[in-house]
Structure formats: C-alpha cells, structure tokens
Amino acid sequence: xxxxxxxxxxxxxxxxxxxxxxxxxxxxxxxxxxxxxxxxxxxxxxxxxxxxxxxxxxxxxxxxxxxxxxxxxxxxxxxxxxxxxxxxxxxxxxxxxxxxxxxxxxxxxxxxxxxxxxxxxxxxxxxxxxxxxxxxxxxxxxxxxxxxxxxxxxxxxxxxxxxxxxxxxxxxxxxxxxxxxxxxxxxxxxxxxxxxxxxxxxxxxxxxxxxxxxxxxxxxxxxxxxxxxxxxxxxxxxxxxxxxxxxxxxxxxxxxxxxxxxxxxxxxxxxxxxxxxxxxxxxxxxxxxxxxxxxxxxxxxxxxxxxxxxxxxxxxxxxxxxxxxxxxxxxxxxxxxxxxxxxxxxxxxxxxxxxxxxxxxxxxxxxxxxxxxxxxxxxxxxxxxxxxxxxxxxxxxxxxxxxxxxxxxxxxxxxxxxxxxxxxxxxxxxxxxxxxxxxxxxxxxxxxxxxxxxxxxxxxxxxxxxxxxxxxxxxxxxxxxxxxxxxxxxxxxxxxxxxxxxxxxxxxxxxxxxxxxxxxxxxxxxxxxxxxxxxxxxxxxxxxxxxxxxxxxxxxxxxxxxxxxxxxxxxxxxxxxxx
Amino acid sequence: xxxxxxxxxxxxxxxxxxxxxxxxxxxxxxxxxxxxxxxxxxxxxxxxxxxxxxxxxxxxxxxxxxxxxxxxxxxxxxxxxxxxxxxxxxxxxxxxxxxxxxxxxxxxxxxxxxxxxxxxxxxxxxxxxxxxxxxxxxxxxxx
Numbered sequence: 001x002x003x004x005x006x007x008x009x010x011x012x013x014x015x016x017x018x019x020x021x022x023x024x025x026x027x028x029x030x031x032x033x034x035x036x037x038x039x040x041x042x043x044x045x046x047x048x049x050x051x052x053x054x055x056x057x058x059x060x061x062x063x064x065x066x067x068x069x070x071x072x073x074x075x076x077x078x079x080x081x082x083x084x085x086x087x088x089x090x091x092x093x094x095x096x097x098x099x100x101x102x103x104x105x106x107x108x109x110x111x112x113x114x115x116x117x118x119x120x121x122x123x124x125x126x127x128x129x130x131x132x133x134x135x136x137x138x139x140x141x142x143x144x145x146x147x148x149x150x151x152x153x154x155x156x157x158x159x160x161x162x163x164x165x166x167x168x169x170x171x172x173x174x175x176x177x178x179x180x181x182x183x184x185x186x187x188x189x190x191x192x193x194x195x196x197x198x199x200x201x202x203x204x205x206x207x208x209x210x211x212x213x214x215x216x217x218x219x220x221x222x223x224x225x226x227x228x229x230x231x232x233x234x235x236x237x238x239x240x241x242x243x244x245x246x247x248x249x250x251x252x253x254x255x256x257x258x259x260x261x262x263x264x265x266x267x268x269x270x271x272x273x274x275x276x277x278x279x280x281x282x283x284x285x286x287x288x289x290x291x292x293x294x295x296x297x298x299x300x301x302x303x304x305x306x307x308x309x310x311x312x313x314x315x316x317x318x319x320x321x322x323x324x325x326x327x328x329x330x331x332x333x334x335x336x337x338x339x340x341x342x343x344x345x346x347x348x349x350x351x352x353x354x355x356x357x358x359x360x361x362x363x364x365x366x367x368x369x370x371x372x373x374x375x376x377x378x379x380x381x382x383x384x385x386x387x388x389x390x391x392x393x394x395x396x397x398x399x400x401x402x403x404x405x406x407x408x409x410x411x412x413x414x415x416x417x418x419x420x421x422x423x424x425x426x427x428x429x430x431x432x433x434x435x436x437x438x439x440x441x442x443x444x445x446x447x448x449x450x451x452x453x454x455x456x457x458x459x460x461x462x463x464x465x466x467x468x469x470x471x472x473x474x475x476x477x478x479x480x481x482x483x484x485x486x487x488x489x490x491x492x493x494x495x496x497x498x499x500x501x502x503x504x505x506x507x508x509x510x511x512x513x514x515x516x517x518x519x520x521x522x523x524x525x526x527x528x529x530x531x532x533x534x535x536x537x538x539x540x541x542x543x544x545x546x547x548x549x550x551x552x553x554x555x556x557x558x559x560x561x562x563x564x565x566x567x568x569x570x571x572x573x574x575x576x577x578x579x
Numbered sequence: 580x581x582x583x584x585x586x587x588x589x590x591x592x593x594x595x596x597x598x599x600x601x602x603x604x605x606x607x608x609x610x611x612x613x614x615x616x617x618x619x620x621x622x623x624x625x626x627x628x629x630x631x632x633x634x635x636x637x638x639x640x641x642x643x644x645x646x647x648x649x650x651x652x653x654x655x656x657x658x659x660x661x662x663x664x665x666x667x668x669x670x671x672x673x674x675x676x677x678x679x680x681x682x683x684x685x686x687x688x689x690x691x692x693x694x695x696x697x698x699x700x701x702x703x704x705x706x707x708x709x710x711x712x713x714x715x716x717x718x719x720x721x722x
Binding site for chain 1 (some may be wrong): 591593597600601604683684685686688
C-alpha cells in the first residue's frame with residue numbers, strides 16, 4: 001500500500017513536471033520570439049529614424065555653415081570688387097565698411113585689412129594694432145596668394161586669439177592686393193554650438209589635420225589619433241555625410257559620430273553623441289520589454305504550476321474514482337459469482353447433509369435398542385452422533401445463508417415508507433436487545449418520501465446490521481441510534497452503535513463475502529455481503545465508519561427516483577447495482 | 580392405536596431408506612416412492628395411505644405438480660412438504676394448493692413425527708366428519 005502510494009506520488013509528480021515544462025516552453029518560447037523580433041525590428045527602424053534625423057540635422061547645419069562661409073566670402077568679394085586700390089589702402093574706407101558689415105551681420109567681422117603681395121598689411125581696421133604687420137611667412141598668406149579667394153583654418157596668428165580669415169585677391173595692373181577679413185570665432189561657434197541633442201550630443205569642426213576649428217564646451221577626447229582615423233574613414237567614402245559607431249578607447253563607451261565635409265572638403269563637421277544617449281528610447285523600450293518579460297515569465301511559471309497542480313489533482317481524483325469504480329465492479333462481480341457458486345453448492349450439499357443427519361439419527365435410534373445398551377462406550381456413541389447432527393445443522397445453516405445470498409428473495413418492489421420498516425425491524429430485534437442490554441434510539445424524519453424497493457430485502461439489510469451491532473455489544477451493552485433523513489434526492493439511514501468498533505484492517509474487507517470475525521460456527525461472513533448486494537441493487541450505497549472503542553456507523557443512502565420494476569436475475573441486478 | 584400409514588416420496592434413495600427405517604421404528608407404516616409418478620401409483624394401489632411426505636425438488640414431475648395431482652384425486656389425503664432452502668417459496672406455495680405443512684431438510688425426526696401425526700389426525704377428523712355426515716344423512720333419510 002505504502003509503496004503503491006509512493007509510486008503513485010512519483011507518477012503524479014512526473015505528470016506535473018511534464019505539464020509544467022510543456023506550458024512553460026509553449027508559452028515562453030513564442031513570447032521570447034515575438035519579443036526579440038519586435039525588439040529587433042524596433043531597434044532597426046528606430047536606428048534608421050535616429051540616423052536619418054541626425055543626418056538631416058547635420059546636413060542642415062553643414063549647409064548653414066557653408067552658406068555662412070560663402071556669404072562672408074561674398075561680402076568680402078563684393079567689397080573687393082567695389083573698392084579701388086586707393087580705397088583699399090585707405091584705413092578710413094576699411095573702417096567705414098567694417099562698421100557697416102558689423103551692423104549688417106551682428107559683429108561677425110572682427111577686422112578688415114589690406115595686404116600687399118609682400119605680405120605687409122597696408123591698411124587695417126579693427127580692434128588690434130596690426131597695421132604694417134608682416135604676414136609673408138604665414139601659411140594662410142601663401143594660400144591667399146595662390147587662390148583667388150581663400151578661407152583659412154582657425155589659427156592664433158599674431159593677435160594670439162583663435163580666429164580664421166577670409167581673403168580675396170585683387171589684381172590692380174599687375175600688383176596684387178589681398179583683402180582680408182577676420183571672422184569672429186564666437187559667432188562662427190554659435191552656428192555649431194546650436195547643434196545640441198540630448199545630454200551628450202554636440203558638434204564641432206575639424207580641419208584636415210584633425211585640429212579643432214570650433215570651441216566645444218564638452219571635454220572632447222584630445223586624442224587626435226581617433227579623429228584622424230575618423231577622417232580616414234570619411235575620406236574613403238564619397239558620400240557627404242557618414243555615420244560611424246565606435247567605441248571610445250578611454251571610457252569604453254560606445255559613441256556615435258556623424259561626419260560631414262565642409263568648405264569643399266577642407267573641413268569636417270563632426271557630430272558626436274553617446275550611443276546610449278542617442279538611442280535612449282531603445283534602452284527604455286528594452287527595459288520595459290525586460291520587465292514585461294520577467295513579469296510574463298513569472299505569471300506563466302506560476303500559472304503553469306497552479307494549472308498543472310489543478311489538472312493533476314483532478315486526474316488523481318478521477319483515477320481514484322475509477323479505481324473505486326473498478327473495485328466496485330470487481331466486488332459486484334465477486335458477489336455475482338459467489339452467488340452463483342453458492343446456489344449450486346447449497347443445492348448439492350443439502351441433500352447429502354440431510355442423508356448424513358438422517359443416518360446418524362437412525363444410528364441413534366438403533367442405540368436405544370436393548371442389546372446395545374450395555375455397550376461400554378454408549379455415551380461416547382451418543383455424543384458422537386449428536387455432534388454429527390449438530391455439525392449437519394451447521395451445514396444447513398451455511399447453505400441456508402448461501403442460498404439466501406443468491407436466491408430470488410421476495411424482490412417485489414413496492415412503494416414503502418422506510419420508517420415503517422425500521423420500526424418493524426427494531427421491534428423484531430427488541431427481544432434480543434433486551435437480553436444484550438442494548439437500547440434502540442430512533443430519530444426518524446417523518447417527512448420522508450416513499451421509496452420504491454423490496455420491503456423484505458430492506459428488512460433483511462436492517463436486520464443484518466442490527467444483529468451485527470447486537471453481536472458486537474452483547475457483553476457490554478450500549479445504544480443503537482437509528483436516524484433517517486432525506487437530502488439531495490437521497491434518503492439516508494444511519495445506524496450507529498457505540499460498540500467496540502471495527503479495526504481499520506478489517507474495515508476494508510467487511511463487505512467481502514465469507515469475511516467474518518465471529519468465532520467459527522457463529523458467522524458465515526455473508527451478512528454484510530448480502531446487505532451490500534441488496535443496497536447496490538437498489539441503486540443505493542452503503543458506507544461504514546468506525547473508530548475503535550467509539551463505535552461503528554453504517555450509512556445507507558437510497559435514491560428517491562422512481563425505480564422501474566425489474567425482475568431479472570439477482571446476479572445481473574448485482575452487476576447493475578455495481579455499475 | 581392404529582399405525583399411521585404414510586407414503587414417503589423423495590428421489591434420494593438413501594434418504595428414503597433411512598427415513599423409512601426411522602419412521603418404522605416410531606410405529607409408522609411406511610410406503611416409499613422415488614418420483615411423483617411412483618407416488619401416484621402407490622396411492623392408487625393403496626388407498627389406506629393417510630399422509631404423504633413429499634419432497635419438493637424432484638426430477639421429472641416435481642413436488643408441486645405431484646401435490647396438485649394428489650389433491651385432485653385424493654383430496655382427503657394430507658401432504659407434508661419436504662424442502663431444501665432453495666425451494667422454501669415453492670413449499671409455501673404448495674400450502675396454497677392444500678399441503679398440510681412443510682418441513683425443511685434436513686429435518687428433525689421428532690418434528691416430522693409430530694407433523695405427520697397432526698396431519699393424520701386432521702385427516703382422521705375430516706374423515707370422521709364425513710362419516711358423521713353420511714350417518715346423519717342416512718339417519719335423516721330413514722327418518
């Protein structure tokens with residue numbers, strides 16, 4: 001039994017495990033797949049969106065800057081074109097024009113100057129004292145001489161402040177003059193500084209050498225190498241804009257760069273942002289996805305456990321019900337076959353037993369005759385013959401019970417009031433109860449409906465139960481409480497004694513035919529089996545509850561529905577009852 | 580007192596033999612038969628038979644049939660049914676057809692004796708009544 005239970009437990013545990021794993025796999029896998037796919041798609045499209053946005057932004061700024069530079073150049077070109085050589089050498093003229101341009105363009109121009117082909121500044125207008133300054137060695141001057149117009153990189157120059165200049169070369173009868181204007185680096189900076197996105201997104205301009213052309217308020221990595229690498233990458237591609245994602249070497253953070261060439265490829269505008277910052281909403285989405293995933297997993301797992309436990313409990317219940325049903329089928333089958341057997345045996349045995357008893361009787365008769373009276377062992381003979389007769393009667397008893405177990409009793413079905421039968425059987429047993437010092441207490445529900453059943457069979461059941469109770473309490477005395485009531489389409493009769501009770505080991509077997517605890521010759525072990533068969537045949541149920549030294553309760557429940565009259569073989573009825 | 584004449588009918592030969600011996604020892608005049616037909620023949624040949632002890636379960640013509648036949652032909656002859664448990668109901672049914680009583684096998688010899696005696700007495704009484712009635716009739720006729 002114990003081993004069986006253990007086996008069963010492990011079996012149910014296995015089922016539970018299977019169900020749990022199946023549920024978890026089946027529900028989590030699609031969740032993960034869908035989650036990953038959506039996340040990936042979102043990632044990609046968001047990436048594209050952000051990239052496009054940054055691209056556009058940088059493009060716009062690039063255009064702005066290009067326009068700015070072109071316009072400034074245009075200003076200077078215009079000035080150079082309009083002015084005569086005298087005008088250019090005249091500081092007042094320059095002063096006037098500088099003021100005008102400053103008024104028109106918000107102090108973008110810092111100063112103006114005219115330089116001859118020897119690199120000497122002939123005239124100057126501006127805040128610095130740069131008249132007659134010598135520029136012949138400056139790189140920008142060489143470039144300015146070589147080109148019709150030129151925009152320099154940012155440099156410190158003579159004034160020691162970062163600035164860049166716009167130059168226009170003008171030819172006056174073979175004499176070349178260069179008109180030069182300094183652009184306020186702050187004004188230029190503002191063009192780039194406006195490009196600020198998120199916490200870490202900012203822009204700056206580099207020249208071909210990787211030198212900063214604008215000031216950055218951020219601590220930009222001073223390592224020029226990384227920028228030159230960047231430059232190389234840009235050079236390799238022909239497109240104007242380029243997006244690069246790379247890891248910052250010192251901080252280990254991933255950075256995103258948007259690079260675009262300016263000033264005909266001389267300068268490079270770089271927009272730089274932390275990857276995490278640029279794609280912060282991806283991070284948020286991913287976090288949300290993680291949270292949902294974790295919660296989902298938790299829900300699924302707990303659901304799996306709860307569900308599987310419920311299912312397995314149900315399976316276990318069904319299994320045990322099935323087992324019970326099987327047991328009942330076996331039980332009724334057993335009863336049926338026993339009944340058949342009993343009928344046969346009883347018939348066959350009865351006659352030989354009768355003959356044996358008669359023969360012994362005859363011998364008894366013969367012993368009475370004169371000549372045998374002197375026999376030494378006369379008493380022994382007599383005792384022996386008596387014994388044969390007693391045992392013969394015992395056989396008769398057994399066959400009688402066997403037959404009543406199997407024979408067609410009076411199974412006519414009437415509408416009967418169960419309380420009347422109870423009262424009747426109680427009064428039948430009253431005499432015996434008096435000797436056994438047992439008191440019957442009946443508590444009957446007077447509103448019981450009529451039941452369709454065989455009166456004599458019901459009597460038999462009750463009498464058997466009463467007799468058992470009386471047998472159990474013969475020495476001690478006690479009470480037998482009989483209760484009847486109805487509920488849920490059932491009438492239930494409770495027969496409760498306060499006798500010694502039935503040991504647990506016996507409890508499962510008491511309805512088995514031939515199971516008895518009474519001394520040999522006292523019981524046949526058929527009483528309760530008969531009761532069981534009858535009640536099952538009626539479509540009812542009989543149950544027993546018992547506790548040692550507390551007493552035993554038999555509970556009979558009978559269905560109230562209209563019972564169709566059926567008079568088939570009792571064996572079949574038994575089977576019916578069981579099924 | 581005059582011996583009661585009875586007919587013992589049972590298909591179990593040893594039973595019949597022993598029973599016969601025991602009943603004879605108890606001052607009965609016993610005839611035997613081993614089937615219903617035999618019993619009817621015996622009754623035919625011996626009209627002194629007062630009581631028939633008849634087993635219910637016999638092959639061929641069974642106890643109930645035999646009983647009905649006996650009662651039809653010899654209504655005054657009393658019949659005590661002998662039965663196993665399986666046939667108690669038919670024995671009871673037999674009483675409806677006029678059997679005096681029934682006994683369950685294996686039965687106590689004393690019980691059987693007393694039943695047979697009672698049956699014989701009843702028959703005697705009936706016969707006496709009939710005789711009396713006849714006498715009355717005859718006397719009244721004379722008168």
